[in-house]
Amino acid sequence: MDKREQLPVWFFVGAVLLVYGAIIALVGVYNLFPRHVNPDLAMQWLHADLWWGVVLTSLGGFYAARYCPWRKH
Amino acid sequence: MAKQLLTLAPVDWLIIAIYFVVVLGIGFYLKQFARTGDDFFMAGRKITAWVAGLSFISANLSALETMGWSAQTYQYGLLAAHSYWYNAVPAIVFLAMVMMPFYYICRTHSVPGYLKLRFDGRSSTVAGASFTFMTIMVSGASMFAMAKILHLLLGWNMNASILAASLTVAVYVSLGGLISAVFNEVLQFFLIWLGTLLVPILGIIDAGGWTRMTETIRHNVHAIHPALQQHDFTCLWSNLGSFDNPMGVDWIGLVFGFGVAGFSYWCTDFLQVQRVIVAKDLRSAQNGTLIGAMVKMCVPFIVILPGLLGMAVLTNSDHTTMVLVPENDVRANITLHTYNDVLPLLMGRYLGPGLLGLGVTAMIAGFMSGMAGNVSAFATVWVYDVYQPLFNKTAGDRHYLNMGRLCSLVGVGISIGTAYALFYFSNVLEFFVALGMFFLVPLLAVVILGMMWRGCSAAGAFWGFIAGIAASLTMFLFVHSFPAGHRPVPQVALEKGAVVNLEEKTVHAEEDGQSLEINRRKRISRVIVEKGKVRLTNVPFTCGGGTGPFVSGDMTVKRTPVELPASFLDDETKRFESRHPEAGAGASRGEPMVNVKVLAPEVLLAGSKEAGQFGVEGVPVTLQPGVEVSSQDVTKYFDPASFNRDHDHWIARSWKAQPMGVYMYCSLWSFLLSAFVTVGLSCGAPRRAEAELKDLVLGLTKVPDQGPCPWYQRPAFWATVIGVALAVLNIVFW
Numbered sequence: 001m002d003k004r005e006q007l008p009v010w011f012f013v014g015a016v017l018l019v020y021g022a023i024i025a026l027v028g029v030y031n032l033f034p035r036h037v038n039p040d041l042a043m044q045w046l047h048a049d050l051w052w053g054v055v056l057t058s059l060g061g062f063y064a065a066r067y068c069p070w071r072k073h
Numbered sequence: 074m075a076k077q078l079l080t081l082a083p084v085d086w087l088i089i090a091i092y093f094v095v096v097l098g099i100g101f102y103l104k105q106f107a108r109t110g111d112d113f114f115m116a117g118r119k120i121t122a123w124v125a126g127l128s129f130i131s132a133n134l135s136a137l138e139t140m141g142w143s144a145q146t147y148q149y150g151l152l153a154a155h156s157y158w159y160n161a162v163p164a165i166v167f168l169a170m171v172m173m174p175f176y177y178i179c180r181t182h183s184v185p186g187y188l189k190l191r192f193d194g195r196s197s198t199v200a201g202a203s204f205t206f207m208t209i210m211v212s213g214a215s216m217f218a219m220a221k222i223l224h225l226l227l228g229w230n231m232n233a234s235i236l237a238a239s240l241t242v243a244v245y246v247s248l249g250g251l252i253s254a255v256f257n258e259v260l261q262f263f264l265i266w267l268g269t270l271l272v273p274i275l276g277i278i279d280a281g282g283w284t285r286m287t288e289t290i291r292h293n294v295h296a297i298h299p300a301l302q303q304h305d306f307t308c309l310w311s312n313l314g315s316f317d318n319p320m321g322v323d324w325i326g327l328v329f330g331f332g333v334a335g336f337s338y339w340c341t342d343f344l345q346v347q348r349v350i351v352a353k354d355l356r357s358a359q360n361g362t363l364i365g366a367m368v369k370m371c372v373p374f375i376v377i378l379p380g381l382l383g384m385a386v387l388t389n390s391d392h393t394t395m396v397l398v399p400e401n402d403v404r405a406n407i408t409l410h411t412y413n414d415v416l417p418l419l420m421g422r423y424l425g426p427g428l429l430g431l432g433v434t435a436m437i438a439g440f441m442s443g444m445a446g447n448v449s450a451f452a453t454v455w456v457y458d459v460y461q462p463l464f465n466k467t468a469g470d471r472h473y474l475n476m477g478r479l480c481s482l483v484g485v486g487i488s489i490g491t492a493y494a495l496f497y498f499s500n501v502l503e504f505f506v507a508l509g510m511f512f513l514v515p516l517l518a519v520v521i522l523g524m525m526w527r528g529c530s531a532a533g534a535f536w537g538f539i540a541g542i543a544a545s546l547t548m549f550l551f552v553h554s555f556p557a558g559h560r561p562v563p564q565v566a567l568e569k570g571a572v573v574n575l576e577e578k579t580v581h582a583e584e585d586g587q588s589l590e591i592n593r594r595k596r597i598s599r600v601i602v603e604k605g606k607v608r609l610t611n612v613p614f615t616c617g618g619g620t621g622p623f624v625s626g627d628m629t630v631k632r633t634p635v636e637l638p639a640s641f642l643d644d645e646t647k648r649f650e651s652r653h654p655e656a657g658a659g660a661s662r663g664e665p666m667v668n669v670k671v672l673a674p675e676v677l678l679a680g681s682k683e684a685g686q687f688g689v690e691g692v693p694v695t696l697q698p699g700v701e702v703s704s705q706d707v708t709k710y711f712d713p714a715s716f717n718r719d720h721d722h723w724i725a726r727s728w729k730a731q732p733m734g735v736y737m738y739c740s741l742w743s744f745l746l747s748a749f750v751t752v753g754l755s756c757g758a759p760r761r762a763e764a765e766l767k768d769l770v771l772g773l774t775k776v777p778d779q780g781p782c783p784w785y786q787r788p789a790f791w792a793t794v795i796g797v798a799l800a801v802l803n804i805v806f807w
Contacts, residue, residue: 006106009124009259016095016260017267020088020431027084027427042386042422043275049428052271059267 007069014063017056025053078226078414079421085430092264092434093241096257096441100245103253110473113250114182114453120252122357124259126364129348130372131258132446134265139376139439140222144412146380147297147397149319149733150290150306151806154377155327158309158802160335162366166792168340168349169362174776175524176346177355178768184343184520185458191523191769192531194462196538201458203512203542204343205451209484212447213491219440220492225406226417227433235492238437242445243485246452247478251351254442254449258348261438268435269375272416275423276382289385293394297384306384309806316727322734326725330737333744337517344450356779359788366795370802383415387422404688407674444488452480511549514740515541518747522755525771529751530758537751545743550711552720552735558708559715560645563611565637565694567673571605574679575687597687600671601695603679609704612637612669625706630696637694643667649718653728669694 028050031037037044081089107113120128146153181187185204189197216239220231245253280286287307294306304319305312312318313327322330339345349365352358387395395418398409405411410418420432456476465472519538522529567573576599614637646665668691678685696702709715716735722728725738768774784790 007102009256012095012099012256013260013263016091017263019091023084023088024427024431027425031425038425040421041425043279044425046275046278048271048275048423049425052428056267 005069008067010063011067011069014060014065014067017060018064019060021053021056021058021060023053024049025057028053078410078417079429079433081227081430081433082426084427085433088427088430089434089437092438093237095260096241097244099256099260100248100253103245103249103256106252107248107250107474110456110470110477112252113474113477114456119353120255120351120357120361122352122360123364124255125349125352125357125361126368127262128255128258129345129361129365130368131262131265131442132344132348134262134372134439134442139265139269140413140416140436142376143380143383143416144414145733146377147383147412147415148399149731150304151309151377151381152312152318152320153380154309154373154806155331156335157369157373157377158799159327160331161339161369162795162799163332164336164339165362165366165369166795167336168346169359169366169788170792172340172520172524173349173359173362174355175769175774176350177352177358178774178776181350182457183454184341184346184516185454187520187769188523188534189458189462191766192529192534195531195535196519197458198462199535199538200516201454205455205459207512208344208447208451208454209487210491212444212451212484212488213494215440215443215447216488217492219437219444222413222417222436225414235489238441238444239485239489239492242441242448243482246445246448246485247481250477250481251347251449251453254445255348255351257445258442261435261442264431264438265435266375268431268433268438269379269416271428272419272423272432273374273378273382276379276386276419279423280382280385286381286385290381293384296394297396307381309803311807316729316734319731320734321727321729321731322725322737323727326730326734326737326741330734330739330741333514333517334737334740337513337740337744341513341516341520343454344446347450347453348446354779355776356782356786356788360786360791363788363791363795367791370795370798379416379419382419387415387418402688407672407686407688409688444485448481448484448488451484452477455480455484511545511739511743512542514545514743515747518744519751522748522751523770526755527763527766527770527772528755528758528760530755530760532758533751533753533755536754537747537749540750541743541747544746545739548724548739548742552716552724552739553713554711554720555709555715555717557648558710559712559717560611560706560708561712561715563613563641563667563669564609565612565669565671566608566610567602567671567676568606568608569675570677571607571673571700572603572677572679573673573685574601574603575599576601597689597692599693599695600673600689601679601697602700603697604699605676606701606703607694607696609637609702611707612704613641614638625704627701627703630698630700630702632698634698635696635700635702637696638669639691639693640666640668652719 028047031044031049032047142153142156145156176184176187179187179190181190183201185197185200187197188200216235219238220229220234223229223234224231245257249256277283277286280289290306294301294304298304298306298319301319304317306319310324313322313324316323320327349358349362352361383397387397389395396409397412397415397418398405400406400411400413402409402411420429424432456473460476461468461473468476515538518541519534522537523534575597578596578598614635643665646667650665670690671688671692671694673685673687676685676687677683716732718728721730721735724730724742725735727734730738763773766773
């Protein structure tokens, strides 16, 4: 068995959610401008992309920081 | 209807690309930790409870599951939730509390491996061989379904979808083995939930809350399911007192048939069990399974609720209720979307750029997790239960590790072959799904009896297992066979480029619910084919007009136009009704008629020369001189896509049973026969010594002391919590 310690799966999950959350939140900010409204989309007034992006970023940030391999050393 | 359902923005492509990079990166990273057979096949037996539980559910939570059960809910209503709250969760709790100690303490590598320890090599070899066959077929079917869905939704090339997904799975599973599959499944779990969860949240706000949604469904069901409009689609148990419900099954079939099918899948399908028997200790294995049960209990929120929302909120551009149809409907994918589109339609309705990319990534992740789970389980069972006992008993660990890597690649290769086979034999998909259920049900009977009863003999288990498989297969053949011959629905298919003239009449919106026209306020009353080629299947006609004999062959319409009938006397149904007046069908509507379906996926409209597409039935067709006709008279004696009503009621106890109801009863009879044969042959057989059955049978298996732990880490506590929550859910939605 390799002596190196295996990175926890939660770190990968956190990193991916962090990146996805940041991208989606940025798209949400872009869509705040009225000229970017998509008429085919329902419930757009809720700006789900913005707050869902923030949720993903927070969740991802928590997991990435909590299980960050460099944090232990 | 647009050619593709969803359109991706550049940011969506970026999200999908990141996913593929991460998945491959995880595979390369974990290769260094898969050094032995135990690492590769059993993830070193060091997985924690949370990872085991999420992986356990993720291996099952494929896109086929999310899209498929949303579609089933649209078809059957809230009854589809039984797949979770009755079929799955109790079975998972049973696996955790009753079966897991046996699987874990005997240190088996697989479910067939348990049979070998408990009985002998006969039943384990049959189980191993059937399981590898079934697994690889299901993997191919999953790949085919993914390619087809991505093609329909996004217009992606099917070959490219199959190759990209299968190569990615081949790389990460062959490099890292089970641990790589498990890592990716946990990641996929989060992506599936976070990519889909917004749909029901926004949908329920859009629908005005639960009560408003159910009221809207009751109103819309007249248009969506006109034949079932008197049935309640929003209750779980109260409509199961008789066969008058959307599924056509009573509570006996559901409780016993669906229950048996659920227990067989969750307790003996090694694809599932493998995820939790590799946990670091028994308590983690049990808690991991219970975590899976808790998550499973929540899955209806992202699967069943969208199906219900589809009936309530989906509308056409003119604000009329959108009607979705089954895949075999004449209008499917031409003028109307299908049941399977309900989740993607809701995604398109609520998710903008970025979120849509996440949703599509969730679907791709779901397909790939299903495929990877099947491939890793295939490699394990092939190496330990087929290759090692039959071909090479004495090789070293390194050899089996390399064989595992090779098997992963071969497994993906065979899956690709199966996926391409399904291009030509699409009905085979249904056949495999049914076979999977039928094979696992007898296995459940044998494993349960083996675990609970010391007297269960090896010969009894072997012949019980064989009898169950044979019974399942026989019932499958029985319900799909037609000794007197079966003519598939008559159909007129207009080939690409045919020029047509459409006569239309205006109808009221109310009667328009089930109509078949392009413009929902106009109904096509006649189709006149001016030029081009048409293919007729089982359409009787004569050149002089009217209904004639069934004919086969090619011809060109000469001087006089040919009139094809809109409908004609359905001899098959007439014979059925005369034989079985007690079935009640057609008693009040005179002679049974069968409508001719007209399919026009890509035609030119005469006059405007614009491209058009439509699907109609029960409408007369006129073929003008010069039109080429290719006619076929098809009679089938076995058709996996059709059920013989003459035979169904013997299995499902009702003339009203829908396909799912028939399969539920098939499972029940197969289980009972398997158990009966196993018990019967075991009764007089000599028993194995108790020492040989240690750690394999109830009463001879001592659960090791795992040390003290706080109450909130005890499996019994969480099993009780799940039981109470489940009871509450069933009562609330009764």
